[in-house]
Amino acid sequence: MDKSDVxxxxxxxxxxxxxxxxLSAVAREQTIGQSSVTRHLRELEQALGVVLLARTTRRVTLTEEGSRYYAHAIQILRLVEQANDEARSTSETAAGTIRISCTAALGVRHLSRLIFAFQDQHPAISVxxxxTDERIDLVRDGVDVAIRLGPLSDSSMKLRSLGHSQRILVASPDYVSRHGRPASPEALANLEGIRMSNIAGSDMLSLTGPDGAxxxxxxxxxxxxxxxLAAREAxxxxxxxxxxxxxxVDDLLSEGHLERVLPDYALSPIPLSMLIAPERASIARVRLLVEFLAEAVLxxxxxERSGREV
Structure with missing residues:
Protein backbone atom coordinates (compact mmCIF):
# COMPACT_ATOMS: atom_id res chain seq x y z
CA MET A 1 0.00 0.00 0.00
CA ASP A 2 1.35 3.47 -0.90
CA LYS A 3 0.39 7.13 -0.49
CA SER A 4 -2.10 6.89 -3.35
CA ASP A 5 -4.26 4.96 -0.92
CA VAL A 6 -4.81 8.12 1.16
CA LEU A 23 -15.96 4.41 15.95
CA SER A 24 -19.55 3.32 16.56
CA ALA A 25 -20.81 6.92 16.58
CA VAL A 26 -19.17 7.60 13.22
CA ALA A 27 -20.53 4.35 11.80
CA ARG A 28 -24.07 5.42 12.77
CA GLU A 29 -23.48 8.91 11.42
CA GLN A 30 -22.24 7.65 8.06
CA THR A 31 -24.75 4.76 7.98
CA ILE A 32 -22.02 2.18 7.43
CA GLY A 33 -20.85 -0.77 9.47
CA GLN A 34 -18.31 -0.26 12.24
CA SER A 35 -16.07 -2.74 10.46
CA SER A 36 -15.93 -0.35 7.49
CA VAL A 37 -14.86 2.50 9.76
CA THR A 38 -12.16 0.30 11.29
CA ARG A 39 -10.98 -0.73 7.81
CA HIS A 40 -10.75 2.90 6.59
CA LEU A 41 -8.60 3.81 9.59
CA ARG A 42 -6.37 0.75 9.29
CA GLU A 43 -5.80 1.35 5.57
CA LEU A 44 -5.02 5.04 6.15
CA GLU A 45 -2.50 4.25 8.89
CA GLN A 46 -0.89 1.59 6.69
CA ALA A 47 -0.62 4.03 3.79
CA LEU A 48 1.05 6.62 6.02
CA GLY A 49 3.15 4.22 8.05
CA VAL A 50 2.19 5.85 11.36
CA VAL A 51 -0.36 5.24 14.12
CA LEU A 52 -2.91 8.05 14.12
CA LEU A 53 -5.31 6.88 16.81
CA ALA A 54 -4.89 5.23 20.18
CA ARG A 55 -7.78 2.86 20.82
CA THR A 56 -9.07 1.72 24.21
CA THR A 57 -12.23 -0.20 25.08
CA ARG A 58 -13.95 3.10 25.98
CA ARG A 59 -12.57 5.79 23.68
CA VAL A 60 -10.43 6.61 20.68
CA THR A 61 -7.88 9.42 21.03
CA LEU A 62 -5.34 11.03 18.74
CA THR A 63 -1.66 10.17 18.98
CA GLU A 64 0.88 12.98 18.66
CA GLU A 65 1.28 12.15 14.96
CA GLY A 66 -2.51 11.92 14.65
CA SER A 67 -3.00 15.41 16.08
CA ARG A 68 -0.63 16.92 13.53
CA TYR A 69 -2.21 14.95 10.71
CA TYR A 70 -5.74 15.93 11.79
CA ALA A 71 -4.89 19.64 11.52
CA HIS A 72 -3.80 19.15 7.90
CA ALA A 73 -6.64 16.75 7.08
CA ILE A 74 -9.42 19.19 8.01
CA GLN A 75 -7.75 21.86 5.85
CA ILE A 76 -7.61 19.44 2.91
CA LEU A 77 -11.25 18.44 3.28
CA ARG A 78 -12.31 22.07 3.60
CA LEU A 79 -10.48 22.98 0.41
CA VAL A 80 -12.04 20.03 -1.42
CA GLU A 81 -15.53 21.02 -0.30
CA GLN A 82 -14.96 24.65 -1.23
CA ALA A 83 -13.72 23.60 -4.67
CA ASN A 84 -16.79 21.41 -5.14
CA ASP A 85 -18.97 24.23 -3.93
CA GLU A 86 -17.46 26.72 -6.38
CA ALA A 87 -17.87 24.23 -9.22
CA ARG A 88 -21.54 23.80 -8.36
CA SER A 89 -22.00 27.57 -8.16
CA THR A 90 -21.36 27.87 -11.89
CA SER A 91 -24.75 26.25 -12.37
CA GLU A 92 -26.22 28.87 -9.99
CA THR A 93 -27.67 26.07 -7.89
CA ALA A 94 -26.51 25.60 -4.29
CA ALA A 95 -26.63 21.95 -3.27
CA GLY A 96 -25.64 19.63 -0.46
CA THR A 97 -26.58 19.10 3.17
CA ILE A 98 -26.56 21.59 6.04
CA ARG A 99 -26.68 20.36 9.63
CA ILE A 100 -28.45 22.77 11.98
CA SER A 101 -28.96 22.66 15.74
CA CYS A 102 -31.54 24.81 17.49
CA THR A 103 -32.99 25.33 20.95
CA ALA A 104 -35.85 22.84 21.03
CA ALA A 105 -38.92 25.00 21.72
CA LEU A 106 -37.83 27.72 19.29
CA GLY A 107 -37.17 25.08 16.65
CA VAL A 108 -40.60 23.50 17.01
CA ARG A 109 -42.54 26.77 17.22
CA HIS A 110 -40.78 28.86 14.59
CA LEU A 111 -37.40 27.85 13.13
CA SER A 112 -38.77 24.77 11.39
CA ARG A 113 -41.11 26.87 9.21
CA LEU A 114 -38.21 29.18 8.34
CA ILE A 115 -36.23 26.14 7.21
CA PHE A 116 -39.16 25.07 5.06
CA ALA A 117 -39.16 28.51 3.40
CA PHE A 118 -35.38 28.33 2.87
CA GLN A 119 -35.67 24.94 1.19
CA ASP A 120 -38.47 26.23 -1.03
CA GLN A 121 -35.99 28.84 -2.29
CA HIS A 122 -33.14 26.31 -2.59
CA PRO A 123 -34.65 22.92 -3.50
CA ALA A 124 -31.24 21.25 -3.98
CA ILE A 125 -30.23 21.86 -0.36
CA SER A 126 -30.97 19.18 2.24
CA VAL A 127 -31.29 20.10 5.91
CA THR A 132 -31.81 20.24 21.75
CA ASP A 133 -31.30 22.60 24.67
CA GLU A 134 -27.88 21.07 25.35
CA ARG A 135 -24.83 23.14 24.42
CA ILE A 136 -23.34 20.94 21.73
CA ASP A 137 -19.84 20.94 20.27
CA LEU A 138 -20.34 21.92 16.63
CA VAL A 139 -17.12 20.32 15.41
CA ARG A 140 -17.50 17.10 17.37
CA ASP A 141 -21.14 16.67 16.34
CA GLY A 142 -20.62 17.73 12.73
CA VAL A 143 -23.01 20.69 12.95
CA ASP A 144 -22.66 23.65 10.58
CA VAL A 145 -24.89 26.20 12.34
CA ALA A 146 -26.43 26.38 15.82
CA ILE A 147 -29.16 28.78 16.96
CA ARG A 148 -28.92 29.47 20.67
CA LEU A 149 -30.62 31.56 23.35
CA GLY A 150 -28.63 33.10 26.16
CA PRO A 151 -25.06 34.35 26.56
CA LEU A 152 -22.38 32.38 24.71
CA SER A 153 -18.67 32.16 25.40
CA ASP A 154 -17.35 29.72 22.78
CA SER A 155 -14.67 31.92 21.19
CA SER A 156 -13.62 29.13 18.80
CA MET A 157 -16.86 29.48 16.82
CA LYS A 158 -17.92 32.29 14.52
CA LEU A 159 -20.63 34.16 16.42
CA ARG A 160 -23.36 36.22 14.79
CA SER A 161 -25.85 38.12 16.92
CA LEU A 162 -29.40 37.76 15.65
CA GLY A 163 -31.01 40.07 18.20
CA HIS A 164 -32.80 39.69 21.50
CA SER A 165 -35.87 37.69 22.45
CA GLN A 166 -38.43 39.60 24.49
CA ARG A 167 -40.01 37.91 27.51
CA ILE A 168 -43.23 38.62 29.37
CA LEU A 169 -45.03 37.34 32.45
CA VAL A 170 -48.07 35.21 31.60
CA ALA A 171 -50.86 33.21 33.19
CA SER A 172 -54.17 31.78 32.07
CA PRO A 173 -57.36 33.82 32.60
CA ASP A 174 -58.65 30.92 34.71
CA TYR A 175 -55.63 31.07 37.03
CA VAL A 176 -55.96 34.84 37.41
CA SER A 177 -59.69 34.64 38.16
CA ARG A 178 -59.14 31.96 40.83
CA HIS A 179 -56.05 33.38 42.51
CA GLY A 180 -56.24 37.09 41.80
CA ARG A 181 -54.32 39.42 39.53
CA PRO A 182 -51.04 40.61 41.08
CA ALA A 183 -50.94 44.41 41.34
CA SER A 184 -47.21 44.59 42.11
CA PRO A 185 -44.11 42.42 41.75
CA GLU A 186 -44.16 41.67 45.47
CA ALA A 187 -47.51 39.91 45.04
CA LEU A 188 -45.84 37.19 42.95
CA ALA A 189 -44.38 35.69 46.14
CA ASN A 190 -47.86 34.55 47.17
CA LEU A 191 -48.71 32.91 43.85
CA GLU A 192 -47.73 29.63 42.20
CA GLY A 193 -44.83 30.07 39.78
CA ILE A 194 -43.52 27.97 36.90
CA ARG A 195 -39.74 27.70 36.94
CA MET A 196 -37.13 26.29 34.55
CA SER A 197 -34.87 23.72 36.18
CA ASN A 198 -32.22 24.01 33.46
CA ILE A 199 -31.79 27.79 33.80
CA ALA A 200 -29.67 29.11 36.66
CA GLY A 201 -31.43 31.71 38.77
CA SER A 202 -34.94 30.90 37.56
CA ASP A 203 -36.20 31.28 41.16
CA MET A 204 -35.60 35.05 40.91
CA LEU A 205 -37.13 37.50 38.44
CA SER A 206 -35.50 40.78 37.49
CA LEU A 207 -38.29 43.23 36.69
CA THR A 208 -37.84 46.78 35.41
CA GLY A 209 -40.69 49.06 36.42
CA PRO A 210 -42.22 52.04 34.60
CA ASP A 211 -39.80 54.35 36.42
CA GLY A 212 -36.77 52.34 35.30
CA ALA A 213 -36.11 50.87 38.73
CA LEU A 229 -42.91 23.54 25.55
CA ALA A 230 -43.63 21.97 28.96
CA ALA A 231 -43.79 25.47 30.50
CA ARG A 232 -46.22 26.50 27.74
CA GLU A 233 -48.48 23.57 28.60
CA ALA A 234 -48.25 24.39 32.32
CA VAL A 249 -46.93 31.94 23.66
CA ASP A 250 -47.88 34.50 20.97
CA ASP A 251 -50.68 32.34 19.57
CA LEU A 252 -52.10 31.59 23.02
CA LEU A 253 -52.13 35.31 23.83
CA SER A 254 -53.90 36.26 20.60
CA GLU A 255 -56.49 33.52 21.11
CA GLY A 256 -57.15 34.59 24.72
CA HIS A 257 -55.90 31.35 26.27
CA LEU A 258 -53.16 33.27 28.14
CA GLU A 259 -52.82 36.88 29.22
CA ARG A 260 -50.03 39.17 30.33
CA VAL A 261 -49.42 39.73 34.01
CA LEU A 262 -47.86 42.96 35.31
CA PRO A 263 -47.63 44.39 31.76
CA ASP A 264 -45.98 47.58 33.03
CA TYR A 265 -42.95 45.63 34.24
CA ALA A 266 -40.32 44.36 31.79
CA LEU A 267 -38.19 41.23 31.99
CA SER A 268 -34.65 41.31 30.67
CA PRO A 269 -34.50 40.21 27.01
CA ILE A 270 -32.40 37.16 26.13
CA PRO A 271 -29.68 37.24 23.43
CA LEU A 272 -30.41 35.17 20.34
CA SER A 273 -27.28 34.12 18.47
CA MET A 274 -26.05 31.97 15.62
CA LEU A 275 -22.87 29.92 16.02
CA ILE A 276 -21.14 28.87 12.82
CA ALA A 277 -18.39 26.27 12.54
CA PRO A 278 -15.44 28.32 11.18
CA GLU A 279 -14.40 25.75 8.59
CA ARG A 280 -17.98 25.69 7.22
CA ALA A 281 -18.65 29.43 7.12
CA SER A 282 -17.32 29.98 3.59
CA ILE A 283 -19.36 27.17 1.99
CA ALA A 284 -21.99 28.68 -0.29
CA ARG A 285 -25.01 26.79 1.04
CA VAL A 286 -24.05 27.63 4.64
CA ARG A 287 -23.57 31.30 3.74
CA LEU A 288 -27.00 31.31 2.08
CA LEU A 289 -28.62 29.87 5.19
CA VAL A 290 -26.84 32.26 7.53
CA GLU A 291 -27.92 35.32 5.56
CA PHE A 292 -31.46 33.99 5.18
CA LEU A 293 -31.89 33.32 8.90
CA ALA A 294 -30.31 36.64 9.92
CA GLU A 295 -33.28 38.39 8.29
CA ALA A 296 -35.99 35.75 8.67
CA VAL A 297 -35.70 35.49 12.47
CA LEU A 298 -37.01 39.07 12.70
CA GLU A 304 -35.79 42.36 17.87
CA ARG A 305 -32.60 43.35 16.10
CA SER A 306 -29.67 44.34 18.28
CA GLY A 307 -25.95 43.74 18.59
CA ARG A 308 -23.54 43.08 15.77
CA GLU A 309 -21.62 40.24 14.24
CA VAL A 310 -18.46 39.33 16.15
Whole structure:
Protein backbone atom coordinates (compact mmCIF):
# COMPACT_ATOMS: atom_id res chain seq x y z
CA MET A 1 0.00 0.00 0.00
CA ASP A 2 1.35 3.47 -0.90
CA LYS A 3 0.39 7.13 -0.49
CA SER A 4 -2.10 6.89 -3.35
CA ASP A 5 -4.26 4.96 -0.92
CA VAL A 6 -4.81 8.12 1.16
CA UNK A 7 -8.31 8.64 -0.20
CA UNK A 8 -10.82 11.36 0.68
CA UNK A 9 -13.16 8.72 2.05
CA UNK A 10 -10.50 7.53 4.52
CA UNK A 11 -9.59 11.11 5.42
CA UNK A 12 -13.23 11.94 6.18
CA UNK A 13 -13.60 8.84 8.33
CA UNK A 14 -10.40 9.65 10.25
CA UNK A 15 -11.47 13.26 10.87
CA UNK A 16 -14.91 12.29 12.15
CA UNK A 17 -13.50 9.58 14.45
CA UNK A 18 -10.98 12.09 15.79
CA UNK A 19 -13.79 14.55 16.48
CA UNK A 20 -16.33 12.10 17.90
CA UNK A 21 -13.88 9.85 19.75
CA UNK A 22 -15.99 6.84 18.85
CA LEU A 23 -15.96 4.41 15.95
CA SER A 24 -19.55 3.32 16.56
CA ALA A 25 -20.81 6.92 16.58
CA VAL A 26 -19.17 7.60 13.22
CA ALA A 27 -20.53 4.35 11.80
CA ARG A 28 -24.07 5.42 12.77
CA GLU A 29 -23.48 8.91 11.42
CA GLN A 30 -22.24 7.65 8.06
CA THR A 31 -24.75 4.76 7.98
CA ILE A 32 -22.02 2.18 7.43
CA GLY A 33 -20.85 -0.77 9.47
CA GLN A 34 -18.31 -0.26 12.24
CA SER A 35 -16.07 -2.74 10.46
CA SER A 36 -15.93 -0.35 7.49
CA VAL A 37 -14.86 2.50 9.76
CA THR A 38 -12.16 0.30 11.29
CA ARG A 39 -10.98 -0.73 7.81
CA HIS A 40 -10.75 2.90 6.59
CA LEU A 41 -8.60 3.81 9.59
CA ARG A 42 -6.37 0.75 9.29
CA GLU A 43 -5.80 1.35 5.57
CA LEU A 44 -5.02 5.04 6.15
CA GLU A 45 -2.50 4.25 8.89
CA GLN A 46 -0.89 1.59 6.69
CA ALA A 47 -0.62 4.03 3.79
CA LEU A 48 1.05 6.62 6.02
CA GLY A 49 3.15 4.22 8.05
CA VAL A 50 2.19 5.85 11.36
CA VAL A 51 -0.36 5.24 14.12
CA LEU A 52 -2.91 8.05 14.12
CA LEU A 53 -5.31 6.88 16.81
CA ALA A 54 -4.89 5.23 20.18
CA ARG A 55 -7.78 2.86 20.82
CA THR A 56 -9.07 1.72 24.21
CA THR A 57 -12.23 -0.20 25.08
CA ARG A 58 -13.95 3.10 25.98
CA ARG A 59 -12.57 5.79 23.68
CA VAL A 60 -10.43 6.61 20.68
CA THR A 61 -7.88 9.42 21.03
CA LEU A 62 -5.34 11.03 18.74
CA THR A 63 -1.66 10.17 18.98
CA GLU A 64 0.88 12.98 18.66
CA GLU A 65 1.28 12.15 14.96
CA GLY A 66 -2.51 11.92 14.65
CA SER A 67 -3.00 15.41 16.08
CA ARG A 68 -0.63 16.92 13.53
CA TYR A 69 -2.21 14.95 10.71
CA TYR A 70 -5.74 15.93 11.79
CA ALA A 71 -4.89 19.64 11.52
CA HIS A 72 -3.80 19.15 7.90
CA ALA A 73 -6.64 16.75 7.08
CA ILE A 74 -9.42 19.19 8.01
CA GLN A 75 -7.75 21.86 5.85
CA ILE A 76 -7.61 19.44 2.91
CA LEU A 77 -11.25 18.44 3.28
CA ARG A 78 -12.31 22.07 3.60
CA LEU A 79 -10.48 22.98 0.41
CA VAL A 80 -12.04 20.03 -1.42
CA GLU A 81 -15.53 21.02 -0.30
CA GLN A 82 -14.96 24.65 -1.23
CA ALA A 83 -13.72 23.60 -4.67
CA ASN A 84 -16.79 21.41 -5.14
CA ASP A 85 -18.97 24.23 -3.93
CA GLU A 86 -17.46 26.72 -6.38
CA ALA A 87 -17.87 24.23 -9.22
CA ARG A 88 -21.54 23.80 -8.36
CA SER A 89 -22.00 27.57 -8.16
CA THR A 90 -21.36 27.87 -11.89
CA SER A 91 -24.75 26.25 -12.37
CA GLU A 92 -26.22 28.87 -9.99
CA THR A 93 -27.67 26.07 -7.89
CA ALA A 94 -26.51 25.60 -4.29
CA ALA A 95 -26.63 21.95 -3.27
CA GLY A 96 -25.64 19.63 -0.46
CA THR A 97 -26.58 19.10 3.17
CA ILE A 98 -26.56 21.59 6.04
CA ARG A 99 -26.68 20.36 9.63
CA ILE A 100 -28.45 22.77 11.98
CA SER A 101 -28.96 22.66 15.74
CA CYS A 102 -31.54 24.81 17.49
CA THR A 103 -32.99 25.33 20.95
CA ALA A 104 -35.85 22.84 21.03
CA ALA A 105 -38.92 25.00 21.72
CA LEU A 106 -37.83 27.72 19.29
CA GLY A 107 -37.17 25.08 16.65
CA VAL A 108 -40.60 23.50 17.01
CA ARG A 109 -42.54 26.77 17.22
CA HIS A 110 -40.78 28.86 14.59
CA LEU A 111 -37.40 27.85 13.13
CA SER A 112 -38.77 24.77 11.39
CA ARG A 113 -41.11 26.87 9.21
CA LEU A 114 -38.21 29.18 8.34
CA ILE A 115 -36.23 26.14 7.21
CA PHE A 116 -39.16 25.07 5.06
CA ALA A 117 -39.16 28.51 3.40
CA PHE A 118 -35.38 28.33 2.87
CA GLN A 119 -35.67 24.94 1.19
CA ASP A 120 -38.47 26.23 -1.03
CA GLN A 121 -35.99 28.84 -2.29
CA HIS A 122 -33.14 26.31 -2.59
CA PRO A 123 -34.65 22.92 -3.50
CA ALA A 124 -31.24 21.25 -3.98
CA ILE A 125 -30.23 21.86 -0.36
CA SER A 126 -30.97 19.18 2.24
CA VAL A 127 -31.29 20.10 5.91
CA UNK A 128 -30.62 17.95 8.96
CA UNK A 129 -32.33 19.82 11.83
CA UNK A 130 -31.50 18.75 15.38
CA UNK A 131 -33.44 20.18 18.33
CA THR A 132 -31.81 20.24 21.75
CA ASP A 133 -31.30 22.60 24.67
CA GLU A 134 -27.88 21.07 25.35
CA ARG A 135 -24.83 23.14 24.42
CA ILE A 136 -23.34 20.94 21.73
CA ASP A 137 -19.84 20.94 20.27
CA LEU A 138 -20.34 21.92 16.63
CA VAL A 139 -17.12 20.32 15.41
CA ARG A 140 -17.50 17.10 17.37
CA ASP A 141 -21.14 16.67 16.34
CA GLY A 142 -20.62 17.73 12.73
CA VAL A 143 -23.01 20.69 12.95
CA ASP A 144 -22.66 23.65 10.58
CA VAL A 145 -24.89 26.20 12.34
CA ALA A 146 -26.43 26.38 15.82
CA ILE A 147 -29.16 28.78 16.96
CA ARG A 148 -28.92 29.47 20.67
CA LEU A 149 -30.62 31.56 23.35
CA GLY A 150 -28.63 33.10 26.16
CA PRO A 151 -25.06 34.35 26.56
CA LEU A 152 -22.38 32.38 24.71
CA SER A 153 -18.67 32.16 25.40
CA ASP A 154 -17.35 29.72 22.78
CA SER A 155 -14.67 31.92 21.19
CA SER A 156 -13.62 29.13 18.80
CA MET A 157 -16.86 29.48 16.82
CA LYS A 158 -17.92 32.29 14.52
CA LEU A 159 -20.63 34.16 16.42
CA ARG A 160 -23.36 36.22 14.79
CA SER A 161 -25.85 38.12 16.92
CA LEU A 162 -29.40 37.76 15.65
CA GLY A 163 -31.01 40.07 18.20
CA HIS A 164 -32.80 39.69 21.50
CA SER A 165 -35.87 37.69 22.45
CA GLN A 166 -38.43 39.60 24.49
CA ARG A 167 -40.01 37.91 27.51
CA ILE A 168 -43.23 38.62 29.37
CA LEU A 169 -45.03 37.34 32.45
CA VAL A 170 -48.07 35.21 31.60
CA ALA A 171 -50.86 33.21 33.19
CA SER A 172 -54.17 31.78 32.07
CA PRO A 173 -57.36 33.82 32.60
CA ASP A 174 -58.65 30.92 34.71
CA TYR A 175 -55.63 31.07 37.03
CA VAL A 176 -55.96 34.84 37.41
CA SER A 177 -59.69 34.64 38.16
CA ARG A 178 -59.14 31.96 40.83
CA HIS A 179 -56.05 33.38 42.51
CA GLY A 180 -56.24 37.09 41.80
CA ARG A 181 -54.32 39.42 39.53
CA PRO A 182 -51.04 40.61 41.08
CA ALA A 183 -50.94 44.41 41.34
CA SER A 184 -47.21 44.59 42.11
CA PRO A 185 -44.11 42.42 41.75
CA GLU A 186 -44.16 41.67 45.47
CA ALA A 187 -47.51 39.91 45.04
CA LEU A 188 -45.84 37.19 42.95
CA ALA A 189 -44.38 35.69 46.14
CA ASN A 190 -47.86 34.55 47.17
CA LEU A 191 -48.71 32.91 43.85
CA GLU A 192 -47.73 29.63 42.20
CA GLY A 193 -44.83 30.07 39.78
CA ILE A 194 -43.52 27.97 36.90
CA ARG A 195 -39.74 27.70 36.94
CA MET A 196 -37.13 26.29 34.55
CA SER A 197 -34.87 23.72 36.18
CA ASN A 198 -32.22 24.01 33.46
CA ILE A 199 -31.79 27.79 33.80
CA ALA A 200 -29.67 29.11 36.66
CA GLY A 201 -31.43 31.71 38.77
CA SER A 202 -34.94 30.90 37.56
CA ASP A 203 -36.20 31.28 41.16
CA MET A 204 -35.60 35.05 40.91
CA LEU A 205 -37.13 37.50 38.44
CA SER A 206 -35.50 40.78 37.49
CA LEU A 207 -38.29 43.23 36.69
CA THR A 208 -37.84 46.78 35.41
CA GLY A 209 -40.69 49.06 36.42
CA PRO A 210 -42.22 52.04 34.60
CA ASP A 211 -39.80 54.35 36.42
CA GLY A 212 -36.77 52.34 35.30
CA ALA A 213 -36.11 50.87 38.73
CA UNK A 214 -35.10 47.21 38.81
CA UNK A 215 -36.61 44.83 41.34
CA UNK A 216 -35.42 41.33 42.12
CA UNK A 217 -38.45 39.25 43.00
CA UNK A 218 -38.39 35.64 44.24
CA UNK A 219 -40.75 33.21 42.52
CA UNK A 220 -41.61 29.83 43.97
CA UNK A 221 -43.93 27.01 43.03
CA UNK A 222 -44.37 23.28 43.02
CA UNK A 223 -43.54 22.78 39.34
CA UNK A 224 -40.16 23.00 37.66
CA UNK A 225 -39.64 21.95 34.03
CA UNK A 226 -36.63 21.74 31.75
CA UNK A 227 -38.33 22.44 28.41
CA UNK A 228 -40.08 25.54 27.08
CA LEU A 229 -42.91 23.54 25.55
CA ALA A 230 -43.63 21.97 28.96
CA ALA A 231 -43.79 25.47 30.50
CA ARG A 232 -46.22 26.50 27.74
CA GLU A 233 -48.48 23.57 28.60
CA ALA A 234 -48.25 24.39 32.32
CA UNK A 235 -49.41 27.98 31.75
CA UNK A 236 -52.20 26.77 29.50
CA UNK A 237 -53.30 24.27 32.18
CA UNK A 238 -53.54 27.08 34.78
CA UNK A 239 -50.64 25.72 36.86
CA UNK A 240 -49.24 29.15 37.67
CA UNK A 241 -47.59 32.40 36.60
CA UNK A 242 -44.16 32.80 35.07
CA UNK A 243 -41.93 34.26 32.37
CA UNK A 244 -42.19 33.19 28.75
CA UNK A 245 -40.57 34.21 25.50
CA UNK A 246 -43.15 36.03 23.40
CA UNK A 247 -42.55 33.61 20.51
CA UNK A 248 -43.42 30.71 22.80
CA VAL A 249 -46.93 31.94 23.66
CA ASP A 250 -47.88 34.50 20.97
CA ASP A 251 -50.68 32.34 19.57
CA LEU A 252 -52.10 31.59 23.02
CA LEU A 253 -52.13 35.31 23.83
CA SER A 254 -53.90 36.26 20.60
CA GLU A 255 -56.49 33.52 21.11
CA GLY A 256 -57.15 34.59 24.72
CA HIS A 257 -55.90 31.35 26.27
CA LEU A 258 -53.16 33.27 28.14
CA GLU A 259 -52.82 36.88 29.22
CA ARG A 260 -50.03 39.17 30.33
CA VAL A 261 -49.42 39.73 34.01
CA LEU A 262 -47.86 42.96 35.31
CA PRO A 263 -47.63 44.39 31.76
CA ASP A 264 -45.98 47.58 33.03
CA TYR A 265 -42.95 45.63 34.24
CA ALA A 266 -40.32 44.36 31.79
CA LEU A 267 -38.19 41.23 31.99
CA SER A 268 -34.65 41.31 30.67
CA PRO A 269 -34.50 40.21 27.01
CA ILE A 270 -32.40 37.16 26.13
CA PRO A 271 -29.68 37.24 23.43
CA LEU A 272 -30.41 35.17 20.34
CA SER A 273 -27.28 34.12 18.47
CA MET A 274 -26.05 31.97 15.62
CA LEU A 275 -22.87 29.92 16.02
CA ILE A 276 -21.14 28.87 12.82
CA ALA A 277 -18.39 26.27 12.54
CA PRO A 278 -15.44 28.32 11.18
CA GLU A 279 -14.40 25.75 8.59
CA ARG A 280 -17.98 25.69 7.22
CA ALA A 281 -18.65 29.43 7.12
CA SER A 282 -17.32 29.98 3.59
CA ILE A 283 -19.36 27.17 1.99
CA ALA A 284 -21.99 28.68 -0.29
CA ARG A 285 -25.01 26.79 1.04
CA VAL A 286 -24.05 27.63 4.64
CA ARG A 287 -23.57 31.30 3.74
CA LEU A 288 -27.00 31.31 2.08
CA LEU A 289 -28.62 29.87 5.19
CA VAL A 290 -26.84 32.26 7.53
CA GLU A 291 -27.92 35.32 5.56
CA PHE A 292 -31.46 33.99 5.18
CA LEU A 293 -31.89 33.32 8.90
CA ALA A 294 -30.31 36.64 9.92
CA GLU A 295 -33.28 38.39 8.29
CA ALA A 296 -35.99 35.75 8.67
CA VAL A 297 -35.70 35.49 12.47
CA LEU A 298 -37.01 39.07 12.70
CA UNK A 299 -40.40 37.67 11.68
CA UNK A 300 -40.46 35.61 14.88
CA UNK A 301 -42.69 37.33 17.48
CA UNK A 302 -40.67 39.17 20.09
CA UNK A 303 -37.30 38.93 18.34
CA GLU A 304 -35.79 42.36 17.87
CA ARG A 305 -32.60 43.35 16.10
CA SER A 306 -29.67 44.34 18.28
CA GLY A 307 -25.95 43.74 18.59
CA ARG A 308 -23.54 43.08 15.77
CA GLU A 309 -21.62 40.24 14.24
CA VAL A 310 -18.46 39.33 16.15
Missing amino acids: TLERLRTFVRVAERGS DLGL VQMVPIGGRLRVDHG YLASRGIGPAHLWL DIPGV
